Amino acid sequence: MLDNFLPHTCLCCGNFFRSALRLCPACADRIVFYHGAHSSKDMSVWGDIYLDEYEVMAHYDPVLGTLIRHLKYTGIQPLANLLGEWLWWWCKLPWEVDLICHVPLHPQRFSQRGFNQSLLLARVLSEKSNWTRLPLLERRIYTLNQAAADHQTRQKQLHGVFATRAQFQEVVKGKTVLIVDDVMTTGSTFNQCARALKEAGARHVVAVALAHKDS
Numbered sequence: 001m002l003d004n005f006l007p008h009t010c011l012c013c014g015n016f017f018r019s020a021l022r023l024c025p026a027c028a029d030r031i032v033f034y035h036g037a038h039s040s041k042d043m044s045v046w047g048d049i050y051l052d053e054y055e056v057m058a059h060y061d062p063v064l065g066t067l068i069r070h071l072k073y074t075g076i077q078p079l080a081n082l083l084g085e086w087l088w089w090w091c092k093l094p095w096e097v098d099l100i101c102h103v104p105l106h107p108q109r110f111s112q113r114g115f116n117q118s119l120l121l122a123r124v125l126s127e128k129s130n131w132t133r134l135p136l137l138e139r140r141i142y143t144l145n146q147a148a149a150d151h152q153t154r155q156k157q158l159h160g161v162f163a164t165r166a167q168f169q170e171v172v173k174g175k176t177v178l179i180v181d182d183v184m185t186t187g188s189t190f191n192q193c194a195r196a197l198k199e200a201g202a203r204h205v206v207a208v209a210l211a212h213k214d215s
């Protein structure tokens, strides 16, 4: 409780302000929020499209980028709660969802980091919506940092990386599944996750991300 009354430093500009949030009002005002769901036809993915629709909360600008990097490298729960609540209240997800899952990390990377920021966000969305959250997907192949690779190479590297976990193969049949991630670029990660879910029999696959980053 005391936390609410102490001055905090804004994660983005470093100014002090009196709130338990980690973002000052001036920085919050700089975030460019989007409106409305996108069709997966807008994605520039390589190969077939498996994802049906997606929502993105905002453009990946310096403010949101800073918050997401903090979340990714510190896993602070209050920050995940803040961003997850924004995601929920802003996107007003327009789908009848049966199951929520997060984009998984490879077990090796998960053990290095100790948490998965997409899972933290998926938990908040599940609490807000009452939709059941399950770790439906696994990442079977360890992909290296793809920053240096070109567009098409990165997308090809994701081919077959994700699979629906054996124990959930029956659970996803005929269901509408929502995939949660922090950042979306081309949409190929979501698309490959959707592919894994549809191969297991999911009827409809939608996705939501905090930010869209130009590739």
Ligand SMILES: [Zn+2]
Pocket: 010, 011, 012, 013, 014, 015, 023, 024, 025, 026, 027, 028
């Ligand atoms: Zn600030």
